[in-house]
Amino acid sequence: MFSDVKNDLLHKQKRSFRTATVEMLQAKPILIDDEDDEQISLDDLNDQHIELLKNGRWVDIGHNKEEYLRSGGKIRIKKTFPYAFHSFLNELDDESFIMFVHHLNALSFSVYDIIYCHNQLLYHHGNKPMKGASVFIFDNTDSLCAVQHFFHRGDKQKDLFEFTVSTGERSFVSSIS
Structure with missing residues (x-):
């Protein structure tokens, strides 16, 4: 939810x-x-x-x-989201979620353009610290955008997103909460 x-x-x-x-x-x-x-x-x-x-x-x-x-x-x-992507969006705190979605939108993509998702956070169990990376690919019919989500879960929640558009444009956004 x-x-x-x-x-x-x-x-x-x-x-x-x-x-x-x-x-x-x-x-x-x-x-x-x-x-x-x-x-x-x-x-x-x-x-x-x-x-x-x-x-x-x-x-x-x-x-x-x-x-x-x-x-x-x-x-x-x-449209509905694949389970892994829905879980990823749900797991992000509101600040990281807003930052991720606004940056994706600024690149002319919608979260509903998702065509591939590997959510490494699905393997995070309990309160144990964990770090890793997830990969998402979006297609807006004009170009593709690959997003790598580097995360750390522990005392603080850290999220770093690297966006790479098929036009060659690259950008990064991050959040710590």
Whole structure:
């Protein structure tokens, strides 16, 4: 569960939804992803947040998805994070989280652009001091960004992020709490 600060910042992220068009196939609605024209099964969207474009506004359709879907309609599906990345974001204190997300956004990436995640923090158990590095890769369709997260967990929490964009741009941000 994310803090209110984290939820607010995540809510403002670009590319946090996938959009799709509703088509009917044998009297059953199917979804066609607007980005890659692939079919999305309603069964694959069990508990995901889905909204329908109605009169120019996005409206939450709740649990009765099929009831609200009509051929040609537009929907959007809230993207979810891979477990390892969700755990990483949740584990960061609010200050480190804000710093990480703002810097990623300044490089024209969203946290929802994540395509690969290795979270070394998943191997941190208990209150024992630990240091290591995690790796994340983001794709905003124009370029890639590799992020190395060097961390130390002990008396103090230390986080150092190295951002490398495929254009050659590199930057660092860090936090100690």
